[in-house]
Amino acid sequence: MDSNQDRKTYTRRDLLKLAGAGGVGLLLGAGGVGSLMMNSKTTASGSPGTPPSASEDIVPFYGKHQSGIVTPMQDFICMGAFDLTTTDVQAVRELFKSWTEACARMTAGQGVGDESTNAFLPPKDTGEAIGLLPTRLTFTFGVGASFFDQRFGLAGKRPEALIDMPRFKGDALVDDWSNGDVVVQVCANDPQVAFHGIRNLARIARGKAVLRWLQQGFQRTGAADPKGSTPRNLLGFKDGTNNPDVKNASVADEVVWVPPTDGPAWMTGGSYMVVRRIRMRIEVWDRTSLGEQELTFGRHRDSGAPIGEKDEFAKLDFSKKDAKGRPLIDPASHVALAHMEGKVQILRRGYSYSNGIDLKTGQLDAGLLFICYNRDPRKQFVPMQQKLAAQDRLNEYIVHVGSGLYACLPGVGQGGYIGDTLL
Amino acid sequence: MDSNQDRKTYTRRDLLKLAGAGGVGLLLGAGGVGSLMMNSKTTASGSPGTPPSASEDIVPFYGKHQSGIVTPMQDFICMGAFDLTTTDVQAVRELFKSWTEACARMTAGQGVGDESTNAFLPPKDTGEAIGLLPTRLTFTFGVGASFFDQRFGLAGKRPEALIDMPRFKGDALVDDWSNGDVVVQVCANDPQVAFHGIRNLARIARGKAVLRWLQQGFQRTGAADPKGSTPRNLLGFKDGTNNPDVKNASVADEVVWVPPTDGPAWMTGGSYMVVRRIRMRIEVWDRTSLGEQELTFGRHRDSGAPIGEKDEFAKLDFSKKDAKGRPLIDPASHVALAHMEGKVQILRRGYSYSNGIDLKTGQLDAGLLFICYNRDPRKQFVPMQQKLAAQDRLNEYIVHVGSGLYACLPGVGQGGYIGDTLL
Numbered sequence: 001m002d003s004n005q006d007r008k009t010y011t012r013r014d015l016l017k018l019a020g021a022g023g024v025g026l027l028l029g030a031g032g033v034g035s036l037m038m039n040s041k042t043t044a045s046g047s048p049g050t051p052p053s054a055s056e057d058i059v060p061f062y063g064k065h066q067s068g069i070v071t072p073m074q075d076f077i078c079m080g081a082f083d084l085t086t087t088d089v090q091a092v093r094e095l096f097k098s099w100t101e102a103c104a105r106m107t108a109g110q111g112v113g114d115e116s117t118n119a120f121l122p123p124k125d126t127g128e129a130i131g132l133l134p135t136r137l138t139f140t141f142g143v144g145a146s147f148f149d150q151r152f153g154l155a156g157k158r159p160e161a162l163i164d165m166p167r168f169k170g171d172a173l174v175d176d177w178s179n180g181d182v183v184v185q186v187c188a189n190d191p192q193v194a195f196h197g198i199r200n201l202a203r204i205a206r207g208k209a210v211l212r213w214l215q216q217g218f219q220r221t222g223a224a225d226p227k228g229s230t231p232r233n234l235l236g237f238k239d240g241t242n243n244p245d246v247k248n249a250s251v252a253d254e255v256v257w258v259p260p261t262d263g264p265a266w267m268t269g270g271s272y273m274v275v276r277r278i279r280m281r282i283e284v285w286d287r288t289s290l291g292e293q294e295l296t297f298g299r300h301r302d303s304g305a306p307i308g309e310k311d312e313f314a315k316l317d318f319s320k321k322d323a324k325g326r327p328l329i330d331p332a333s334h335v336a337l338a339h340m341e342g343k344v345q346i347l348r349r350g351y352s353y354s355n356g357i358d359l360k361t362g363q364l365d366a367g368l369l370f371i372c373y374n375r376d377p378r379k380q381f382v383p384m385q386q387k388l389a390a391q392d393r394l395n396e397y398i399v400h401v402g403s404g405l406y407a408c409l410p411g412v413g414q415g416g417y418i419g420d421t422l423l
Numbered sequence: 424m425d426s427n428q429d430r431k432t433y434t435r436r437d438l439l440k441l442a443g444a445g446g447v448g449l450l451l452g453a454g455g456v457g458s459l460m461m462n463s464k465t466t467a468s469g470s471p472g473t474p475p476s477a478s479e480d481i482v483p484f485y486g487k488h489q490s491g492i493v494t495p496m497q498d499f500i501c502m503g504a505f506d507l508t509t510t511d512v513q514a515v516r517e518l519f520k521s522w523t524e525a526c527a528r529m530t531a532g533q534g535v536g537d538e539s540t541n542a543f544l545p546p547k548d549t550g551e552a553i554g555l556l557p558t559r560l561t562f563t564f565g566v567g568a569s570f571f572d573q574r575f576g577l578a579g580k581r582p583e584a585l586i587d588m589p590r591f592k593g594d595a596l597v598d599d600w601s602n603g604d605v606v607v608q609v610c611a612n613d614p615q616v617a618f619h620g621i622r623n624l625a626r627i628a629r630g631k632a633v634l635r636w637l638q639q640g641f642q643r644t645g646a647a648d649p650k651g652s653t654p655r656n657l658l659g660f661k662d663g664t665n666n667p668d669v670k671n672a673s674v675a676d677e678v679v680w681v682p683p684t685d686g687p688a689w690m691t692g693g694s695y696m697v698v699r700r701i702r703m704r705i706e707v708w709d710r711t712s713l714g715e716q717e718l719t720f721g722r723h724r725d726s727g728a729p730i731g732e733k734d735e736f737a738k739l740d741f742s743k744k745d746a747k748g749r750p751l752i753d754p755a756s757h758v759a760l761a762h763m764e765g766k767v768q769i770l771r772r773g774y775s776y777s778n779g780i781d782l783k784t785g786q787l788d789a790g791l792l793f794i795c796y797n798r799d800p801r802k803q804f805v806p807m808q809q810k811l812a813a814q815d816r817l818n819e820y821i822v823h824v825g826s827g828l829y830a831c832l833p834g835v836g837q838g839g840y841i842g843d844t845l846l
Contacts, residue, residue, distance in 0.1 A: 075646075078777070119714030126709055127659020127724055128775075132647035176782050190647035191614075195657070195777055199787065203709050214779040214787070223498075223645065224555035224613035234618070236550020286549055286626050291542030301550055352551075354501070354618055355778065356637040359599050364622065364637070 057133045061100075061107040065269055065411040066418075068138035069256060069373050070246040070347070073231075074187040075221045077351045077369065078194035079275070080214040081144070081180025081404060082205060089152040093423050095208045099141075099201055100417040109134040112200045126203065129196040135189035137197060141418050142183045142273045142406025157422060159264050161272060161376045162407045168389035170399065177277050177402030180212040185273070185371065191216065213402070215277065217351025217369040230304060230312065234352050234366055235285055235397065237297050238304035241312055242335070244345045255345045255380075256373050258410075266421035269410035271373045274346075274381045277353070277402030280367040285397045296393040298333030306335065334394045337387050346372040346380050367398065377405060480556045484523075484530040488692055488834040489841075491561035492679060492796050493669040493770070496654075497610040498644045500774045500792065501617040502698070503637040504567070504603025504827060505628060512575040516846050518631045522564075522624055523840040532557040535623045549626065552619040558612035560620060564841050565606045565696045565829025580845060582687050584695060584799045585830045591812035593822065600700050600825030603635040608696070608794065614639065636825070638700065640774025640792040653727060653735065657775050657789055658708055658820065660720050661727035664735055665758070667768045678768045678803075679796050689844035692833035694796045697769075697804045700776075700825030703790040708820045719816040721756030729758065757817045760810050769795040769803050790821065800828060 059067045084092060102112045106129075113124030148158035186197040195216070202211050219231040233239040246252040253259065258267045285293070294300055294307060304312035308320060308328040316339055320328040329336050354366040374380035389395070409419050482490045507515060525535045529552075536547030571581035609620040618639070625634050642654040656662040669675040676682065681690045708716070717723055717730060727735035731743060731751040739762055743751040752759050777789040797803035812818070832842050 080780075117713070119717070120712050122710055123659070123713050123716070123724070125659075126705075128655045128657050129643075129647075130655065130659070130725060131652060132643055133649075135644075135646045188647075190644045191641040192643040192655075192775065193647050195775075195789075199657075199705070202787070203706075206706075210785045211780050211787070212785075214777075216777055216779070218614040220552075220555050220615040221558075221613045221644070221646070223558045224552075224611075224616050226556075229554060232551045232553065232615075234551050234622075236546070236548075236553070282549075282622070283626075283629075287545055289543050290540070290546050293546070294542070301546070302553060352615065352618075354637075354639055356639070357503075357634050362633045362635075364625070364634070366618075 057135055058108055059136050059138050061104045061139065061412070062414050062416075063411045065257065065271075066140050066408060067107075067411075068140035068185055068187050069271055069349075069408065070252050071136070071138055071187075073219070073349060074136050074138070074189045074194075075219055076188055076191045076194045077217040077371075078186045078191070078198045078214070079184065079217070079369065079371075080186075080198050080202070081183045081212045082202075082209040083212045084147075084151070084181045084209045086208045087151045089154070089423065091208050092152060093417075093419075095205060096141075096419045096423065097417040098204050099139075100412060102200060102204055103139040103197075103418075106197055106200065107134055107137045107139065112204070126196065126200055128199075129193050132190060132193055135193050137186070137188040137193055139197060139201075140185040140187075140273070140408060142185075142408040143419070143422075144179050144181055144183065144404060144406050146179065147181045154422070157264060157266065159267055159407055161258075161262070161267075161378055162405065163378060163382075165377075165403055165405050166382060166386070168385055168400065170389055170395055171403070172399050172401055173403050174401050177213050177215075179404050182209065183273065183275065183404060183406045189222070191218070215353055215355075215369055215402075217353045219351055233350075233368055234280055234282060234354075235293070235297075237293075237299065237301055238312065239350065239368075240348055241299075241304055242316070242339075243348055246347055252347075254375075256347050256375055258375050262376065267407060267410065268421075271375060271408045272377045272381075273404075273406045273408045274370075274372050274374070274377060275402070275404040275406070276368075276370040276400050278368040278370050278398050279365065279401050281397045281399070282364045282366060288397075295330050296333060296397070298329040298335035307333075330393065332391050332393050334388070334392050337392050338384060340384055340387070344380055344384055346374045346384065348372045373408070480558055481531055482559050482561050484527045484562065484835070485837050485839075486834045488680065488694075489563045489831060490530075490834075491563035491608055491610050492694055492772075492831065493675050494559070494561055494610075496642070496772060497559050497561070497612045497617075498642055499611055499614045499617045500640040500794075501609045501614070501621045501637070502607065502640070502792065502794075503609075503621050503625070504606045504635045505625075505632040506635045507570075507574070507604045507632045509631045510574045512577070512846065514631050515575060516840075516842075518628060519842045519846065520840040521627050522562075523835060525623060525627055526562040526620075526841075529620055529623065530557055530560045530562065535627070549619065549623055551622075552616050555613060555616055558616050560609070560611040560616055562620060562624075563608040563610075563696070563831060565608075565831040566842070566845075567602050567604055567606065567827060567829050569602065570604045577845070580687060580689065582690055582830055584681075584685070584690075584801055585828065586801060586805075588697075588800075588826055588828050589805060589809070591808055591823065593812055593818055594826070595822050595824055596826050597824050600636050600638075602827050605632065606696065606698065606827060606829045612645070614641070638776055638778075638792055638825075640776045642774055656773075656791055657703055657705065657777075658716070658720075660716075660722065660724055661735065662773065662791075663771055664722075664727055665739070665762075666771055669770055675770075677798075679770050679798055681798050685799065690830060690833065691844075694798060694831045695800045695804075696827075696829045696831045697793075697795050697797070697800060698825070698827040698829070699791075699793040699823050701791045701793050702788065702822050702824050704820045704822070705787045705789060711820075718753050719756060719820070721752045721758035730756075753816065755814050755816050757811070757815050760815050761807060763807055763810070767803055767807055769797045769807065771795045796831070 111125030148154050186194045188194040230238040244251050244255050256271050258270045260268045349371045351369045353369045358365045534548030571577050609617045611617040653661040667674050667678045679694050681693045683691045772794045774792045776792045781788045
C-alpha cells in the first residue's frame with residue numbers, strides 16, 4: 001500500500017507557539033478529541049506531563065467505522081487476542097465500556113483514567129507513554145466465532161459470514177497463535193505507544209479476559225523512507241502495490257464495509273478481519289536465484305514492476321508474452337493468482353514480524369503478520385486463499401502458522417461503546 | 424540517557440537539490456563514506472535504487488573505536504550472538520573480513536556487495552532495505568569467553584577482564600539466551616534497517632557460524648518524542664537519566680575504553696559489553712501502588728526527579744531526610760544502590776523488548792534488553808550487579824533470564840577488518 005502519509009510532527013514548543021496565536025483550533029480536525037492542552041498537574045483530566053497533540057498525530061476513535069481499517073497504515077502494530085474468562089455477559093459489556101473509554105483517551109494522547117497522585121493506589125496508567133505523542137494510535141476490535149458459543153447467549157447473533165475458517169492446503173496452524181474470543185489490532189507510528197495500548201487493555205481486562213496471543217510487527221518507518229513508498233516484506237519485495245484505493249469511498253464500500261443488505265443489522269458498517277501469521281523460510285529464499293524469486297512473485301524485485309515492465313504501478317497484463325510465446329507473468333506466480341481476474345479484492349494491512357530464532361533449527365523466526373479486511377470472507381478472502389494455497393509458487397517459501405477470522409464491529413458514536421450494537 | 428539527537432531527515436529530493444548546488448560535500452562528515460550518489464543501475468557500486476544519504480543518517484563504520492558504543496542511542500536494536508561452526512581460524516578471519524566489508528557498505532546506505540542483475544544467481548543483498556536510508560545504522564562486534572577455547576589457538580590471548588561471569592543472586596539464566604562466540608549489536612533508527620543488518624550477517628556466515636540467539640528491542644521514537652527526552656522503560660520510569668556523559672572524551676576514557684595500560688594490547692581502544700535479558704514481572708508491577716513504585720526506583724515516576732525533588736536532573740543527595748528523619752531516597756532503592764557512592768560508573772545502552780506472551784502463564788514476556796559498556800567488568804559491572812542482586816528493591820519485579828559478557832574489539836581502520844588486532 002502506498003500510504004505516503006504526511007509524516008511531519010510538531011514539537012511541544014511549536015504547539016505552544018500556535019496556542020499563543022490562538023491557532024490550535026486550526027490544527028484540530030472534526031474528531032472532537034476532548035481536552036488537548038493538559039500541561040500541568042492541575043489539569044483535571046489527562047496524565048501529568050502529557051504533551052499536547054496536533055490533529056495529524058490523532059486519529060479520532062469515535063466514528064461511523066472503526067479506525068485502523070481504511071486508515072493509512074501506521075509503521076507499527078501490537079496485536080493481541082483475548083479469551084474471556086467471565087461467563088457473565090454483563091461483565092463483558094462493562095469490559096467493552098471500560099476499553100472504549102481507555103481507547104478514546106489514549107488515542108487523544110491522554111493516559112488511561114484521570115491520573116491520581118495517591119501514593120497508596122496503583123497508577124491508573126502504566127506510564128511508559130507519558131510525554132509521548134499518540135502518533136496516530138488506533139484500536140480496532142473484532143470478535144471471533146467463539147464469542148458466539150453458549151457462554152453469553154449470543155449464539156443466535158453469529159453472522160453467517162463469520163464462518164469456521166476452512167483448512168487450506170499446507171496450513172500448519174498452531175492453536176496458541178490462532179483464534180480467540182476478541183481481537184484488538186493496535187497500530188501507531190511508535191512501537192512504545194502501540195505496546196502501551198494493548199498492555200493497558202490487558203490490564204483493564206484482569207479478571208474478565210486474558211491474552212491468548214500477542215504479536216508485534218513493523219514496517220519501514222518515515223525515518224528511513226521519508227517519501228513513504230510501498231513497503232517491502234522480508235523477502236525483499238514490495239508488498240501492497242495493488243491494494244484497493246479505499247480513500248475512494250465507493251471502493252471501500254465495495255471491498256471492506258458490511259452494508260445493511262448483508263446483515264446482521266448489528267454488523268452494518270463493520271468488516272471482517274482475517275489474520276494469518278505467515279512464517280517465511282528466509283534461509284531457503286536467500287539461496288534462491290533472482291530469476292526464481294521474480295518468477296515466484298511475478299514482479300521485478302528492485303522496481304516492483306510487473307515482469308517485463310519498468311513502473312511499479314504499471315497495469316498487470318497477463319496476456320503479454322515473451323519472445324518464445326510464454327506468458328511474461330507466470331500464471332502460478334503470486335501476483336497472477338492473487339489478482340483473481342480482477343473480480344475479487346481484499347484490503348491488505350500486513351506487517352513484518354521477527355520473533356528471534358527458532359531454537360530447534362537456529363533459523364530466523366520471521367515473516368508476515370498478514371491482516372486483511374473484507375466485507376464477506378466467503379466471497380473474498382476464502383476463495384482467494386484457496387487458490388493461493390493450491391497453486392502459488394510462493395508456498396515453497398512460506399508456511400501459515402497462525403489464523404483468525406473476526407467480525408470487526410461497527411464504529412462507536414460518542415456516548416456509545418465498542419460492541420454496543422451487538423451487546 | 425538524554426540523547427537529544429537531531430532527528431531531521433532529508434528527502435531524496437532535498438539531496439538532489441543540494442547536489443545540484445554542489446552542496447553535498449557540505450553534508451558529509453569526516454567519515455569518508457565512499458560513493459553516496461548511486462541513483463541508477465549504471466552505477467558500479469551500490470544497490471540499485473538506493474537513495475543517497477545525508478551524513479546525519481550515516482555513522483561511519485571505520486574509526487578508532489567501534490561505533491554503537493558512545494554513539495547516541497538509536498531507536499531500535501536487533502542483536503544476536505553467533506556460535507562458530509568452523510574450527511579453522513583462517514575461516515574465521517575470512518568471515519570477519521566479509522562482515523567488515525558488508526558493514527561498511529550497509530552503514531553507508533548501500534546493499535551488501537555490488538548488485539548483479541544476473542537472474543541465475545541469488546541476489547547478494549536480501550533486498551528489504553532497498554531504497555531506505557541507513558538511519559544511523561551501527562554494528563558493534565564482541566567476542567565471548569568461548570572464542571578463546573581450544574578451537575582457534577587463541578587461548579593465550581584471552582583478556583583477564585573477560586572473566587567467566589559470576590552467578591548473581593536471583594539469576595534464572597536460560598542457556599539458549601546467553602553467551603555465544605561472537606555478539607553483534609545492530610542499532611538504527613528504523614527496525615527494518617536493523618533487521619536487514621543482522622540478517623545479512625547471518626547469511627554471510629553460512630557454513631561458518633550460526634545464530635545462537637537474536638533479540639530485537641525498541642524505545643520511543645522521534646515520531647512520539649521529537650524533543651528526545653529520556654526514554655521510559657516498560658515499568659513506566661525514565662531510564663538513563665544518570666548515564667555518564669561520554670560526549671566528554673575523558674569520561675569515555677575513564678568509563679568505557681580499554682587503555683594500553685590495561686592490556687592485552689589487542690584490546691586497546693576496545694570495551695567490554697555486558698548483555699542481560701531482564702524480564703519484567705509487568706502484571707505484578709501494575710498492581711503495585713505508586714508509592715511503592717517510587718520507593719523502589721528512588722525517583723518520582725512522572726518527572727523522573729529523585730524523591731523529594733522536582734527536576735529530573737537534580738543531584739542525587741542521599742543525605743536528605745524526611746520529617747521523620749528517614750532518608751528521602753531509600754537506601755535499598757534502585758537508584759541508591761546503582762549509584763555506588765559515585766565511585767563506579769557504567770555506560771548503559773538498554774532497549775525495551777516484547778516477545779509476545781508466555782504461553783504457560785498468559786503473562787507478557789517483556790522487559791529490558793540491558794546492555795552496558797565498561798572498561799573492566801571486574802571493577803564496574805560485576806560489583807554493581809552483586810550489590811543490586813543482593814539488595815535492590817526492584818528484584819521483586821524483575822528476573823535476569825539471559826546473560827553475556829563480550830570483549831568488544833577496537834575500531835577498524837580503512838583497509839583493516841574487525842578483529843584484526845586479535846586474529
